[in-house]
Amino acid sequence: MNAQVETKPHPRIEATNDFVVKFANVNGSGSASANELFARAILRMGVPVSPRNIFPSNIQGLPTWYEVRISERGWLGRRGGVDLMVAMNPQTWDADLKEIEPGGYLFYDSTRPLPASKFRDDIHVIGMPLTAICNRTYADARQRQLFKNIMYLGALSILLDIDAREIKRLFAEQYKGKEKLLDSNVQALELGREYAAQHLDPIGLHVQRADNVGDKIFVDGNVAAALGCVYGGATVCAWYPITPSSSLAEAFQKYCMKYRVDPETGRNRFAIVQAEDEIASIGMCVGAGWNGARAFTTTAGPGISLMNEFIGLAYFAEIPVTIIDVQRGGPSTGMPTRTQQSDVLACAYASHGDTKHVLLLPEDPHECFEFSAQAFDLADRLQTPIFVLTDLDIGMNQRLTAPFAWNDARDYDRGKVMTAAELEAGKDFGRYKDVDGDGIPYRTYPGTHAERGAYFTRGTSRDPYARYSERGPDYVYNMERLLRKWDTAKSLVPQPILRGTGGEAHDGVIYYGSTSPSMSEAIELLGKQSLVLDTLRVRAFPFPDSVGEFIRQHERVFVVEQNRDGQLRTLLINEFGIDPARLVAILHYDGTPITARFIAGAIAAQMQPAKAKENAA
Amino acid sequence: MTYIAKPKLHHPTLACNAIGFRRRDYEGKISTLCAGCGHDSISAAIIQACWELDIEPHRVAKLSGIGCSSKTPDYFLGQSHGFNTVHGRMPSVLTGANLANRDLLYLGVSGDGDSASIGIGQFVHAIRRGVNMVYIVENNGVYGLTKGQFSATADQGSKSKKGVVNSDSPLDLVGLAMQLGATYVARGFSGDKKQLVPLIKGAITHKGAAFIDVISPCVAFNNHAGSTKSYEYVREHNEAVNRLDFIDVRAEITVDYAEGEIVDVTQHDGSIVRLRKLSADFNAHDRVKAMNYVHAAQAKGEVVTGLLYVDPDAHDLHEHFNTTEVPINRLGAQELNPGAETLAKINNSLR
Numbered sequence: 011m012n013a014q015v016e017t018k019p020h021p022r023i024e025a026t027n028d029f030v031v032k033f034a035n036v037n038g039s040g041s042a043s044a045n046e047l048f049a050r051a052i053l054r055m056g057v058p059v060s061p062r063n064i065f066p067s068n069i070q071g072l073p074t075w076y077e078v079r080i081s082e083r084g085w086l087g088r089r090g091g092v093d094l095m096v097a098m099n100p101q102t103w104d105a106d107l108k109e110i111e112p113g114g115y116l117f118y119d120s121t122r123p124l125p126a127s128k129f130r131d132d133i134h135v136i137g138m139p140l141t142a143i144c145n146r147t148y149a150d151a152r153q154r155q156l157f158k159n160i161m162y163l164g165a166l167s168i169l170l171d172i173d174a175r176e177i178k179r180l181f182a183e184q185y186k187g188k189e190k191l192l193d194s195n196v197q198a199l200e201l202g203r204e205y206a207a208q209h210l211d212p213i214g215l216h217v218q219r220a221d222n223v224g225d226k227i228f229v230d231g232n233v234a235a236a237l238g239c240v241y242g243g244a245t246v247c248a249w250y251p252i253t254p255s256s257s258l259a260e261a262f263q264k265y266c267m268k269y270r271v272d273p274e275t276g277r278n279r280f281a282i283v284q285a286e287d288e289i290a291s292i293g294m295c296v297g298a299g300w301n302g303a304r305a306f307t308t309t310a311g312p313g314i315s316l317m318n319e320f321i322g323l324a325y326f327a328e329i330p331v332t333i334i335d336v337q338r339g340g341p342s343t344g345m346p347t348r349t350q351q352s353d354v355l356a357c358a359y360a361s362h363g364d365t366k367h368v369l370l371l372p373e374d375p376h377e378c379f380e381f382s383a384q385a386f387d388l389a390d391r392l393q394t395p396i397f398v399l400t401d402l403d404i405g406m407n408q409r410l411t412a413p414f415a416w417n418d419a420r421d422y423d424r425g426k427v428m429t430a431a432e433l434e435a436g437k438d439f440g441r442y443k444d445v446d447g448d449g450i451p452y453r454t455y456p457g458t459h460a461e462r463g464a465y466f467t468r469g470t471s472r473d474p475y476a477r478y479s480e481r482g483p484d485y486v487y488n489m490e491r492l493l494r495k496w497d498t499a500k501s502l503v504p505q506p507i508l509r510g511t512g513g514e515a516h517d518g519v520i521y522y523g524s525t526s527p528s529m530s531e532a533i534e535l536l537g538k539q540s541l542v543l544d545t546l547r548v549r550a551f552p553f554p555d556s557v558g559e560f561i562r563q564h565e566r567v568f569v570v571e572q573n574r575d576g577q578l579r580t581l582l583i584n585e586f587g588i589d590p591a592r593l594v595a596i597l598h599y600d601g602t603p604i605t606a607r608f609i610a611g612a613i614a615a616q617m618q619p620a621k622a623k624e625n626a627a
Numbered sequence: 628m629t630y631i632a633k634p635k636l637h638h639p640t641l642a643c644n645a646i647g648f649r650r651r652d653y654e655g656k657i658s659t660l661c662a663g664c665g666h667d668s669i670s671a672a673i674i675q676a677c678w679e680l681d682i683e684p685h686r687v688a689k690l691s692g693i694g695c696s697s698k699t700p701d702y703f704l705g706q707s708h709g710f711n712t713v714h715g716r717m718p719s720v721l722t723g724a725n726l727a728n729r730d731l732l733y734l735g736v737s738g739d740g741d742s743a744s745i746g747i748g749q750f751v752h753a754i755r756r757g758v759n760m761v762y763i764v765e766n767n768g769v770y771g772l773t774k775g776q777f778s779a780t781a782d783q784g785s786k787s788k789k790g791v792v793n794s795d796s797p798l799d800l801v802g803l804a805m806q807l808g809a810t811y812v813a814r815g816f817s818g819d820k821k822q823l824v825p826l827i828k829g830a831i832t833h834k835g836a837a838f839i840d841v842i843s844p845c846v847a848f849n850n851h852a853g854s855t856k857s858y859e860y861v862r863e864h865n866e867a868v869n870r871l872d873f874i875d876v877r878a879e880i881t882v883d884y885a886e887g888e889i890v891d892v893t894q895h896d897g898s899i900v901r902l903r904k905l906s907a908d909f910n911a912h913d914r915v916k917a918m919n920y921v922h923a924a925q926a927k928g929e930v931v932t933g934l935l936y937v938d939p940d941a942h943d944l945h946e947h948f949n950t951t952e953v954p955i956n957r958l959g960a961q962e963l964n965p966g967a968e969t970l971a972k973i974n975n976s977l978r
Contacts, residue, residue, distance in 0.1 A: 227974050227978055228977055228978065240963075240965065241965070241970070243959075243960060243964060245963065246723060248719075248723060269965040270963070275952070276949075278948060279950075279955060281726040281945075281950055281955065282948075283722070283726070285719070285752070286751075287748065289716060289719070290716070290718075290722075290748075290749055290752060291719075292719075293718075293719025293749070294723030294726070296712070296719075296720055297712075297719065297722060297726075298726055298956075300727075301688070301723070301724040301727035301728050301956055302728065302956035302957075303723075303726065303728070323713050414974055415967075416967045417967065418966055418967045421960050422960050422963075454708075457685055457688070457730070457731050458685070459685060460683060460684075460685050461685075464685060464708050464709075465709075466701055466708075469712070469713060470711070478701075
């Protein structure tokens, strides 16, 4: 059978350890595990990869993609463009074909011949009759489908020089104790390898062993955040299933079952409720936080919308609660399986009345772990809701990240809690009284003392002793105190990361969250064009003063975000009273993760005219 | 809401309970509700029940939503922590609080607008979960604080003070509670304290979701002719299916009852709820029959009161969750943090 389609000779892309492979599949076809094996095997060869799932809000039958960037340099953002397309989905054939870079490669199932018009003449086509081989080899329909994936993995390992021993080792880990499955997978892999070795022409893309992975771990942000919650001492989790956050609550459950069961009694040191909706989820967290437990909920934009009233209560009644928002494309149902940073304003000023909330903005799974753990300390210390804002790109894609770290000497900061002994000794207790000048009052847990320390918690205005009051001065005292607390928060939240050029740059860039890996790469791309910028990665709101200083020190600051309206830029303008003209929005919001090429292109387009002017002068 | 505290003066002759508290120690601030409001009678019944049960006031957490009824936790148990949450969402806050510390007594006070209208979803799910709590709805069929609009428990055909006739069919909270798996379901009348206090005591000692619907007439907006939640209407149509006596484990049983009319229910803590049957064909142990009985009476315009259903062997949410005996809000890093060594192993598994 000659499945190869004749194409005109074209200069082919030659690259080692630096290219992009994209798999176009149908969801529910079992491709995900084969694709993940592909990425992991390369990782085991010491070459950094960053895979991204691009999937529909659907269980079976719709297009899904898995894009793997292989980068010895360790660039973990999306690059843009595809060097090798593994086109396994006829539904998306035309669009998939278009994405291939000129000189790139197309790998497809050539069981049924396709007319020449279905191809491009500037790419190299590799056909392999996968269906035919599977139908010949397997009688069972499910096996025919599943092993097709393993077979292309085998073929790719030949074409790209991926060490098959690494794949087999991964199989062995995956199918430990299930020898039958192990053998059949190895067999399918070998079949794919044999065919490729005998029938397919070599290509210009190669993986070569390197030593650039180091001690990094490969994990998604939701798992990392869940683990952060375990380490941060969360005991109550109330949640409602919503993409892309559900796997976070499920991972928390998994880790709790493993690490949070009292070894002596077999009883659980945690309580997880799948609530009836997001309102109940946050309500339970507020109740648990009020009663001295560390509680969190995990959600996405629509959940935040529903939680608003409770967020206002927690702010005003000063109750610790942690909310992890794995952002997706909004507004409304928006793009539930696509990524965005579009809940920034909705979270920063959530609920009616004058409110402001602490936001933590992790860049990767490592920080998802760190910030989630820290959120509980901050919530207790500041007695207020703490938001951890991640997004689908970080949350649901496995990412190479620095290993998690914990210092056993670190204890939890439970904040200002007045004890029974202090109450007994006659210490004055005013629930909403600013004793220390930092705006943070003392609280008591219910049931602490028989005669002292009880108070009535309410969303209505009150005096410093928690007595209902609608007197203007009482109300103003309280609102001013909340602002003092806000100032205190500035020094407690993660501080921004500055990467300066030492005065060389006139322009600066501010960015945050999942934009980070692409931003780092974009700075290098811009540097190659002699465009230099200082960068500041914002890691939290309220903004520490250093953020305002950074803006003041630069003539122009680009604010790179993944939303339509420049939400962080709006926050910066609002909080610092900055002339909007000085902050230039660089926005990417089509639901795909922002790429280095996009950032570099957009910033260069803004900077070049300025540069031209400079040269003229 | 009030900021007027009651003076803390005790007459030396006032009786103390077993733990040395006087009844007044269970009171709260002065009520700001209308004179004659049924809700104040319910507060008084709660105070009486807690005093008689020798409950340490500070071991009670009282939670409410928004509305006239939800203001009342300020008017009883002044030594307890209270939480006036948001409208219709008391059940979720109570659930979370209960998860944090299983050792306190959770008393949820709500109204018909708060629980049956805006909060029906949370009411339903808290009951479904079997949260160990006493959930009291002070049911008057109207929104009092906003001056007399119908709530979801207003009977179809009942007339508002302004003369508007309610065309929606009513939600029946006791029927719902029984269907949803509440393990202690009762209905009382704020005008019958003798019946209400033992009902509350039985609910407090019950381990599981205990729900009491208390018909509590609104003197300002729903106590007129044409209302089915007025004092007059409820007195005329009240069909008490049983009388309940709460018998403390420590107290000697002294009252004699006629054979065949008595059902003793031993509660989780050993206390006994003694039911004197008033209706021969009512059985508070048969959930389905009790539901039918209540619905049939309702169709005739009768208001069935008493202990309607009880399962003394109920399990609560903590049992379902297999949580530690030690309240989880008392666990520290020692018990909660898996430590650096474990984290190193987790890191290894992710390579």
